[in-house]
Amino acid sequence: MPEIDVNLEPCSEGVAVVIFGVTGDLARRKLMPALYENAKIGRLPEPFYILGFARRPWSHEKMRDVLHQGVVDYGRTKPIDEKVLDGLLDNAYYVESTFQDQEGYKKLQESINQLGIQNTLFYLSTPPGWYSTIVENIGATEMEACANGWRRIVVEKPFGRDLETALSLDAKLHSVFSEEQIYRMDHYLGKETVQNIHAFRFGNGIFEPLWNRKYIDHIQITMAESDGVGTRAGYYDKAGVIRDVFQNHLLQLLTLTAMEAPAAFNAKSVRDEKVKVLKSINDISGEKALENTFRAQYVSGTIDGKRVPSYRDEPDVAAESTTETYMAARLFVNNWRWAGVPFYLRSGKRMPKRVTEISIQFTQVPLALFGQRNLAGEAPNVLIIRIQPDEGITLYLGAKAPGNQMRIEPVRMHFSYAEAFGGEPPEAYERLLLDCLLGDATLFTRSDEVEEAWRLTNGIIEAWASQDLENLPVYEAGTQGPHGADDFIRDDGRKWREN
Ligand code: BG6
Numbered sequence: 001m002p003e004i005d006v007n008l009e010p011c012s013e014g015v016a017v018v019i020f021g022v023t024g025d026l027a028r029r030k031l032m033p034a035l036y037e038n039a040k041i042g043r044l045p046e047p048f049y050i051l052g053f054a055r056r057p058w059s060h061e062k063m064r065d066v067l068h069q070g071v072v073d074y075g076r077t078k079p080i081d082e083k084v085l086d087g088l089l090d091n092a093y094y095v096e097s098t099f100q101d102q103e104g105y106k107k108l109q110e111s112i113n114q115l116g117i118q119n120t121l122f123y124l125s126t127p128p129g130w131y132s133t134i135v136e137n138i139g140a141t142e143m144e145a146c147a148n149g150w151r152r153i154v155v156e157k158p159f160g161r162d163l164e165t166a167l168s169l170d171a172k173l174h175s176v177f178s179e180e181q182i183y184r185m186d187h188y189l190g191k192e193t194v195q196n197i198h199a200f201r202f203g204n205g206i207f208e209p210l211w212n213r214k215y216i217d218h219i220q221i222t223m224a225e226s227d228g229v230g231t232r233a234g235y236y237d238k239a240g241v242i243r244d245v246f247q248n249h250l251l252q253l254l255t256l257t258a259m260e261a262p263a264a265f266n267a268k269s270v271r272d273e274k275v276k277v278l279k280s281i282n283d284i285s286g287e288k289a290l291e292n293t294f295r296a297q298y299v300s301g302t303i304d305g306k307r308v309p310s311y312r313d314e315p316d317v318a319a320e321s322t323t324e325t326y327m328a329a330r331l332f333v334n335n336w337r338w339a340g341v342p343f344y345l346r347s348g349k350r351m352p353k354r355v356t357e358i359s360i361q362f363t364q365v366p367l368a369l370f371g372q373r374n375l376a377g378e379a380p381n382v383l384i385i386r387i388q389p390d391e392g393i394t395l396y397l398g399a400k401a402p403g404n405q406m407r408i409e410p411v412r413m414h415f416s417y418a419e420a421f422g423g424e425p426p427e428a429y430e431r432l433l434l435d436c437l438l439g440d441a442t443l444f445t446r447s448d449e450v451e452e453a454w455r456l457t458n459g460i461i462e463a464w465a466s467q468d469l470e471n472l473p474v475y476e477a478g479t480q481g482p483h484g485a486d487d488f489i490r491d492d493g494r495k496w497r498e499n
Helices: 025-040 060-074 082-090 102-114 128-140 163-176 192-202 233-258 267-280 286-291 417-421 428-438 447-465 483-490
Strands: 014-020 048-054 092-096 117-124 151-156 182-185 216-224 293-299 301-303 306-308 326-332 342-348 355-362 382-388 392-400 408-416 474-476
Touching: 014 025, 014 428, 025 048, 025 060, 025 082, 025 428, 048 060, 048 082, 048 102, 060 082, 060 092, 082 092, 092 102, 102 117, 102 128, 117 128, 128 151, 128 163, 151 163, 163 447, 182 428, 182 447, 192 233, 192 382, 192 392, 192 428, 216 233, 233 267, 233 293, 233 326, 233 342, 233 355, 233 447, 267 447, 286 293, 286 447, 293 447, 293 483, 326 483, 408 417
Parallel strands: 014 048, 014 117, 048 092, 117 151, 151 182, 216 342, 293 474
Antiparallel strands: 216 355, 293 326, 301 306, 326 342, 355 382, 382 392, 392 408
């Protein structure tokens, strides 16, 4: 490792983020821009160090240049404040080592000592295959503990690829770190609009009385993406939508929508309530999993006027791949609040538009006073929580259309983040990184939560594995999804909301 070229005055409260895999995309695109945004508004502790750890033969300067460019390319607020950015990068150092080599970890520890760093956040920004090795080596070099400060570790999803591997990763993490030191990152939880679900539900009195099986007909959670697999097919082809977003982002949105009010807004109480929701979801495995899910893969089509290839023709996708790029599921939360209310979840790549939203569809009025179609269509009252883009909340109502007939038309009441608060909301990583530094795990997933989510997901994965997939349903890229998914919900007498 090159010498650390700094003034080695010890300081008592230094904080460092150690980025394992700093040469990868995540560090450049997300972590560094998020650190920069926090530095810009004076939220980072002082002094603050970035220690990059990776195999490539980079110098400190090279790493600083790459991270600098990351902020220029992906920073949220422009123009870039070079003074702040340089200040941050002046304290950035590179440790060159493979993840297996304990000598590298010793060098890292030496740097931490030399810089007088008391508090360290380890960030696993590597392919998941390295997680165990890195954790083992942190343990072997006794870097997980520190007499006068804290040590924490951030683990990016995926946490395993099924229940068994998730449990074994967890056991590995717990063999070195305590649960309080582990921050499992699901970046959806850091999105402003996702956090706003808490504010909306528990900061307002008027919706709570309606938030149950008596007044809600069903709930749809949609995460549609217009992008395909891009350059990530190596990972995606082995994961599919179910591991990529269902097990984590979609189930997280469900828990936040369905959970009871926590005793307090802190990590323990919030996560206790979320775990209860996951435990209440009906067991779907075997035949039940097949009846309550639907999957498909995209074939070529047109998005925004551009022709895009079939999934099987994307680089690094197996020619006969049966990996799903779309899935829909019907789940029930079997508790007093939600018994009998279906939660329809769906997500797909290569849909016409990128939209993530939760739509709460309220029940019809008990009596049709204004003729057959007494209200505006089949779903007069729908509350849409728009996670992205055009972040906001919309409530649809039926209103009398002007004229001498009693004709009801749908109208909307709308709250837009941009209009109300101006500008773009902060990026999820900005909030989440700060929370790790502050030691607040409320927006991170706990070990039992991840386990319950995998238990549920595993049932579906196993049922799917038993299916003969000669005729995997397909959908044309740029369309609203496979026809089978429409039948799936139509059989319940309902339909997907068009985004
Ligand atoms: C990631 C998935 O977790 O979330 C990607 O691996 C997906 O496949 C991404 O595209 C979506 O995140 P966002 O923040 O763009 O909605």
